[in-house]
Amino acid sequence: MDPTQSLIENRPASVAHLFLSRVEATPDRPAYRYPVPVDEQAADSAPGAEQWRTMTWGGAAVRVKAIAAGLMAAGILPEERVAISSSTRLEWVLADMGVMCAGAATTAVYPSTNGDETAYILSDSGSRALFAEDGAQLAKVLGQRDHLPELGLVVVFDAPSELPEAEGVEVLSLAELERRGEVYLKDHPDAVDKAVQAIDREQLATLIYTSGTTGRPKGVRLVHDCWAYQAAAQIASGLLTEDDVQFLWLPLSHVFGKTLTSGAVQLGIVTAVDGRVDRIIHNLPLVRPTYMAAAPRIFEKVYNGIAAKARAEGGAKYRIFRWASGVARAYAKASEEAMVRTGTRSVPFALAAQHAVADRLVYTKIRDAFGGRMRACISGSAALAPDIGYFFAGAGVHILEGYGLTETSAGSTCNPGENYRVGTVGTPLPGTEVRIAEDGEILLRGPGVMRGYHNLPERTAEVLESDGWFHTGDIGEVDGDGFVRITDRKKDMFKTSGGKYVAPTEVEGRFKAVCPFVSNILVIGNGRNYCTALVTLDETAIMPWAASHGLGGRSYAEVCTSSEVHELVGGFVEKLNAGLQRWQTVKRFTVLPRDLDIEHGELTPSLKVKRPVVEREYADAIEAMYDGAREA
Structure with a gap:
């Protein structure tokens, strides 16, 4: 049999199986690297200084098994849901692996999700426990306690010195959960191994809720075999090699980030984990990765x-x-x-x-x-x-x-x-x-x-x-x-009033290629007689230009809405239009005073534009581009 086909067809039932096999094979090999603050009392340490530490596969196994056993001691059963609401960090990876090794299923929650939608996800999934990153995530959930009758346990990664009490919910630090797990393992030393061996490949492993543009998000049911397949496919296709060092910063609450953890376990490569986007450029020379995934x-x-x-x-x-x-x-x-x-x-x-x-x-x-x-x-x-x-x-x-x-x-x-x-x-x-x-x-x-x-x-x-x-x-x-x-x-393609189909993504991609200042662009024209666009600019790119073109001292919003910038962007729109069919060309455009963002609900956590949201938000600006105008 072809080695590639054999790797796919003979994959194990779950990533939990892969994890235990990896630990047994290479317990002393580096598994994860992660940043920690330098002791401010130490000599020569600067405020906010960090250092990167390494955790071996054996070290990871100690903590993963303690987390899994702690959940089992709390009464979490196979396929019952345990949510994680946290940014990308080592504890997310360990908690997720602990959930899988307990035979339970992870409900992934973006930490930026508001309290109402977080409560909906926890309720719809039937999550019985939650890993919360810090006091802010904890407060968000406790504030919705009346809507979460099944939630009985919250475990906090960065626990405050005094954990709050909540009726019907036990609140623990991660360290305390692991201590309880260690006690449980003394009485049941093979509990985690047995739980992993009992996992069926069609057993629920993860619920990831799609960030829909309208209505409530939908929970996507991904079974253990989905992740075992992803691990095998990443290796069989050559995406990962044994010598790779992976830098993982993508949201683990998103499927793109989550899948990156699978192949690394099977191959046994080291993954450097830090989800702080503002530290990516700083971290790259420190981590010196060979492999990284990102959004465009x-x-x-x-x-x-x-x-x-x-x-x-x-x-x-x-x-x-x-x-x-x-x-x-x-x-x-x-x-x-x-x-x-x-x-x-x-x-x-x-x-x-x-x-x-x-x-x-x-x-x-x-x-x-x-x-x-x-x-x-x-x-x-x-x-x-x-x-x-x-x-x-x-x-x-x-x-x-x-x-x-x-x-x-x-x-x-x-x-x-x-x-x-x-x-x-x-x-x-x-x-x-x-x-x-x-x-x-x-x-x-x-x-x-x-x-x-x-x-x-x-x-x-x-x-x-x-x-x-x-x-x-x-x-x-x-x-x-x-x-x-x-x-x-399919749902984004539109037809102009003249009967011509336009693929907005194609036009938007071309504009990003010709304009070095653009951050986001939204091409509009469904049922209209010509196309228009809403444009936002990259602040780090446009502000230096503004300073050297007589706009120094103005705010970002003032620069974006200035006549000088409108003329600048207009030149790039002309370049764009030169390569388009007549019905695709952008006749008018508006530069918005700020960029689109997650906080205003205009971008998904994976940075995709929510077109209906943006069109509603800027409906007046869109109408102004059509009022009293005819197609040129």
Whole structure:
């Protein structure tokens, strides 16, 4: 049997099985790295200083088993739900593994979720216990106590010195739960091992609630086999190698972040965990990862930051950067074309010579910013602008776009290593099938597909066929080599009043490629006679430009709404329109006074734009772009 096929077909029943096998095989190998504050009393320590510590697989097992046993001692039974409401950190990983090793199921809750929706998720899932990150998460839940009759235990990661009392709910620190687990294991030393051996691959492992744009979120039922499959597929496809160091900062409450923990367990690689987005750039040179996953917005921000810094330096440095950017894109495109034709990434001699010079002057600094060892970055959850993909590929930072949904436990397709193709989401992972329906919708089938929506059989039947095919809601195509290309969300495509279909995501991606200042753009035009756009700008990119163009001293909002910035953005809109069909062109646009964000409900925690929310919020601005105007 082919080794890849064997890895997929002979996968264990659960990641809990993988974890115990990994601990037995390599107990002393590093498993996790995590930041901790430096003792402020120590010599030479600066305020807020941190250091990175390492936990071995054996050390992780001690804590995971104590957590699992603590839950079992509290009466948590197989498949009963235990929620986690926390940012990405080591304790999230340990708690999730503890839940799985107890045979229970994790309910993932974003820490940014408000009290009302958190209560809904805990109630709908029937969660009996909750891991809360800190006092703020604890207070949010206790404030909704009357709506949570099944919740009997809350465990706090960063527990205050005095834990509050709540009627009908026991509140513990994580340390106390682990102590109780240790006591339980003295009387029942093989309790966790037996619980893991009893896990069936079709047993519920995780409930992840989709952050819908309207109505209540839906709980996606992912069984243990979904994660065991993801682990095997990540290794079989070559996404992970035995020498990798993974940097994990994505929200673990999101399926993209959660799936990254699976393959690392099976392969036994070290994962550096820190979910603070504002520390990513700082952490990369410290962690020096070889592998990292991110949403496109992160790569866009990095690119905009590099471009803004070069622009601020001006003169020869900016000219060199612009030249090097062009060389990077040309080199990446030429090497990709050569790979398709010949199976090698050979490029013309003259271009290779230019690339070597640009590498010494520019690209090495970019790679150093990523830690200097980055083998590959995985981009998912939204489309990456091809020009940005080509730029980083030419600079030696390979961004492999992938595709998947919460309903498919994340990864369904991904670009395969050296044979990646910018602008596609790659080929299906081993064991996953892709089919294009008659209307262009992408259908997926495989072990990673959910077993349904929690308590919503009718909604499940709308998207999941009896033979296992899942309707993604995305429109796309598959080329002759099996590479999948996403063209738009089925529900996002619209028709103008002239009867022409427009894929807004395509137009938005093109604009991000030509405008180095953009943060978000929303193309509008459903039922209208022309397209318009709402645009937000990246503050770190636009403010230096403003300071050097007579707008110094103005606030970010004042800069965004100034006539100078409107003229600046207008120039990029003209460049955009030059490459579009007439009915796709943006006739009018509005630059908003602030960026879209999660706090205002305009972005999902995975940074996807909630179009209905934004359109409602800025309805007046949209109408103003159509009032009294005719199509040009």
